[in-house]
Amino acid sequence: MEISASGGLEVRITGADVGKRVSVRRMIDDVAEGEKFTDTVGVLTSWDNGVLQITRRTGERVQIAESLLVAGKVVPSAPARRRGPAASYEELARVSARAWRPVESERLGEWELRAASGFTRRANSVLPIGDPGVPLDEALTRVRDWYAARDLPAYIQTATGAEGTQELLCAELEARGWVREVTAELWIGSLAPVGDREAPGVVLSREADDAWLDRYQRKGLSDVALKVLGSGPSVWFATVPGAEGEPPAAIGRCVVDGRWAGFAAVEVDPAHRRQGLATTVMAALARRALDEGASAAWLQVEEENAGARALYAGMGFGAHHAYHHYRWVPDAGAASGTADGGFGAGDPYRSV
Template structure:
């Protein structure tokens, strides 16, 4: 906290600091037992009518009464990652969308509107990287019309927790009544250590997704649209470990795009887990990606999936940023 020469805590932020990363300390309600103070670090999203809105790294927006502040200051952005490959949010956002292409897309300024008949939010949401070329309210109205014309709910995919992410947009969406439905994380790591892992000899690789692979895939009843999304990307590979009854014991998907290799749909027969099959699948795919010139890897993992997080951390992956999907508000629920 900011301490003056006299040893007192001071509030050294103002409404002019909106958009900057800040650290504040507020006094808690004295009627509620517990700690006297609470500290919050994040991006100052707004300061209106005596209330500060600070969006933290995990995407949560905290509302703080100006009258409860006892200290505050602007702080530097989070230090750059020292582990694994370096990458900006913008680079990763575009690499991710190329690895999971929608069936239909359209530009709204620098934003990309994506649709695939509702198959996954990633392929049916706006990627708002850059300027939409119009005021935010007008852009969101255009988004709602575009998805409405396709019989789909409007979703906006945002990110928090890294340089250049969208804490301010998250706060503005929440202020307008958009509801955050999903939060996950994008993790990155070096590709070579994964490729060097033992195993992979029993893994079959193919350019095409077949019925056996789909039998293990968690999304049942895959449509023609879903097959197009699964097969999209610059260089797509499908992996499987043969199992009983014609259903693979494990599967995975990898897309190679320049220096990046993405991993997705890594799934293992529940009866054969903890045997290293997921590692074998990813190691085989990683070796193929290395052969195509990739050097870095990324994947997406849900925040509550403790098993997957432990697995990927052991492979050298670490979180780069969190991402969120905001759904349009019900009619009449917007703050506009």
């Protein structure tokens, strides 16, 4: 906190600091004796009508009445990770986007509009990196019209929690009636430790065969969905065969892209859980990716998926940033989150 020459705390932020990372201390009411203050760190996304809004790393928004401020200052961007590969948000956003390519895309300035008949939000949302080339309201109108013409809901994928992420855009979307439906995290780690683990009995293929698809949670996939699954610079599918006549005991997917290997669709038969099969699948895919020259790994995991988070943390992965999907909902009260998105519940080891 900022301390004045007289020794007191000072508020050294103003509305002109919107868009910057700040640290504030405020008074709180109705708490135990001695706990009169709380601190909040994040991006200052608005300061209107006497109320500040700060967006934390996770995307959580905290509103604070300026009358409760005790101290505040602008602070440096979040420090870079000290473990695992160094990576920028933009690099990871583009690498992860290439792992789930749409069947149709169009540029709006530097933004990319993506569509794939509704299979996964990632392939059916706007990737808003850079400048759309027109004022925001016009850009959002074009986005809504583009998806409406394809009979798809309009989604925009944003991120928070790293340098160069889109806290301000999130606030602007919410102010215009867009509703955040999904939050997950992108985790990164070194690839070699994953590949060093045992990987017996895993079959690797360039295509998702019928056996692999029998284990995959989304049944009855269209040709478009199969095309998205097979998209990416270098795609591999892993299968641990099940008993004769049964679907595989476990599956996984990996996309190798330069130095990066992206893991997804890691699913284990409920009858075979707690046997290390998720680790086995990832190890086999990691070895293949290492052979192709990759050295770093990424994956996406839902906030509530405690099993997956524990597994990946044990393999050396850690969160890089949170990402969110905002949907245009004319009547925000009607938002139900029922649209297909590729983030369904299910296998606790699933990488979304």
